[in-house]
Amino acid sequence: MNITKEQIDDLNAVVTVAITKEDYQEKVDKILRDYRKQADIPGFRKGHVPLGLIKKQYGKSILVDEVNKLLQDNLNKYLTEEKLDVLGNPLPKQQDNFDWDNEELAFEFELGLAPDFEVSLDTEEPITRYKIVADEKMVNEQVERLRKQHGKLISKSEVNTKDEVTGTFTNEEEEIDNKATLELEKIEDETALESLKGKKVGDSITLNTKGLLKDDYLLSSVLGVTQEKAKDLDIQVVFTIEEINEREPAELTQEFFDTIFGEGNITSEEEMKERIKEDSEKQFEQQADQKLLNDVTEYFIENIDFELPAEFLTKWIKMTGEEPLTEDQAVEEYEKSEKGLRYQLIEGKIIEDNDIQLQREEVMEFAKGYIRSQMAQYGQLDPKEEELDGIAARVLANQDEAKRLSEQLMSQKLLELYKEKANLKTKEVNYEDFIKEVYG
Known part of the structure; x- marks a missing residue:
């Protein structure tokens, strides 16, 4: 077997896989002999059907299956060994007058290659990082809401x-x-x-x-x-x-404070307001972080310029979709997915450049934290560690859940990286102004 690559341009290549009889014949013959042992054909005793008849009936389909297995295994191995960063999957080229009876079989595959580009976290334009504060008006409104709620x-x-x-x-x-x-x-x-x-x-x-x-x-x-x-x-x-x-409204008594915040945790109106401010700003931080992550993502997509093998990817979408697509439909699907693909490549580059990795232990701890917060919503505030370990193991055994939690943890790591290294400017706003500024 011989595999060669022809570089068409920076984003496209054609790989040719040449297979000879020596690569597959022994395996095909063994399968034919096994077929002969099991074949039950009228006019012949079981296991005594002439090998030529078996070959005539099943030889071509067995040959095709074995060659396809060889192609898949060796092409994937070649891409890995040559460190070719491909987009989509290799697409077999249409070959006219292909003859399965030839002594040597040659197969051509089109490749779409990932572009080479750089990502600088130190962006030319600073990206706004919002710090949302709970102002006096909001805190007072929350106090009044709690007084009414428990009134x-x-x-x-x-x-x-x-x-x-x-x-x-x-x-x-x-x-x-x-x-x-x-x-x-x-x-x-x-x-x-x-x-x-x-x-x-x-x-x-x-x-x-x-x-x-x-x-x-x-x-x-x-x-x-x-x-x-x-x-x-x-x-x-x-x-x-x-x-x-x-x-x-309820009076601001110690009984009121104990009912809301737990016995003895808050002993005055001032402490209550400070606690409300702290808790509110922790919740606001999650919204501000999501906004920052979205803004950094959007900035990179809009400002990091690189070409994609659009023609190849359109063809790949057309040929690999669950349902047949016209050329126009494939172009439309590509245009819808291009932005997401660009960020996948950018994110992958950032992860590679900064050696960000997810260890199994980290994912397990992240899953336990997620489960702990879910249990707290139902009043289970102090679950045992053994219980969390068991639930987390079951959750991560589900591939979809494991993927979802891993992606969340990776987003968290990227956010920490952006806070540390990206060109950010902090803007302090109250929640009302944040909503107006961000959502209009």
């Missing part, structure tokens, strides 16, 4: 602007029939707010859903529909009042 309900005879009104929302056409509590402070529509004032238990009122509440997500909750359905929903619903309450 006392006082029954009222009629609706006032600061009350909570429980009732049922209905709309027969949209199949809405949902009991919920409506906080009047969350109502955006002034007309709706005025129409609710003075209403009593048993009264019904028709409300327009569009622009009804200050936050879009609240509408899906009170109507009992998905957020997707609630978005831009413009209908009328009938709200029938069943209960009216005023919520008297």
Whole structure:
């Protein structure tokens, strides 16, 4: 067997694999002899069918199978030994007048090669790293929310602007029939707010859903529909009042602090506000980190310029898709995937240049941390290490889960690298300004 490579250009090559009879004949003959032992053909005793007949019936298919196995094994070995960084998979070239009866068989494969490029983390333009702070306004609002949440309900005879009104929302056409509590402070529509004032238990009122509440997500909750359905929903619903309450905020006592933060952990309003600020900013840091990761990724994609073997990749997509594609469909699919492919190459280059590796022990610890946080949400705050080890082992035995967690850990390592080496500028903002700046 002989394998040679013809370099077409920097991104394309053709590999030719030449196979002679000596490479496969012994294996083909052995399989034919085994077939003969098992063959059950009318007119012949089992195991005594003439070898020539077996060869005539099965020889060509066996030859094709064995040659294909040789091609796959040796081509993959060649690519590894020659350290060829290929995109997609080798594509067999169409060869006219190919004859399987020839003494020597030659197969040609097109290769799409990964481009050679450099990645500098010290970017020309600094990338913004947001530091989101919990300002005094946000902390005070959180204190008031907790006081109301743990406060006392006082029954009222009629609706006032600061009350909570429980009732049922209905709309027969949209199949809405949902009991919920409506906080009047969350109502955006002034007309709706005025129409609710003075209403009593048993009264019904028709409300327009569009622009009804200050936050879009609240509408899906009170109507009992998905957020997707609630978005831009413009209908009328009938709200029938069943209960009216005023919520008297809880006093800032030690009992209140213990209920929320655990016994003895917080002993004053000042400590409470500092704890709320710290906890909020930890949560904000996750959002800021994701924003930084997205921005660095986008910067690299937009500013690191290299060519791809587009024609080869389009052909590869066309030939290897689950369903047959036209040329135009293949071009469209390539254009959709090009951006993702570019970042995969950039990310791979960064990982290689900075020798970032994932050790099995690291992935295991990362998985345990993920499981620990999931268990905490259900009140299991102190799981045993042996229990975590067992759950993590089962999770990582699932290839999809292991891949997902490994990718998350790699993203975390890349983020740490960017924070250390990338050209960043820190911008301190409160959460409200962050949302406006990032999401518009």
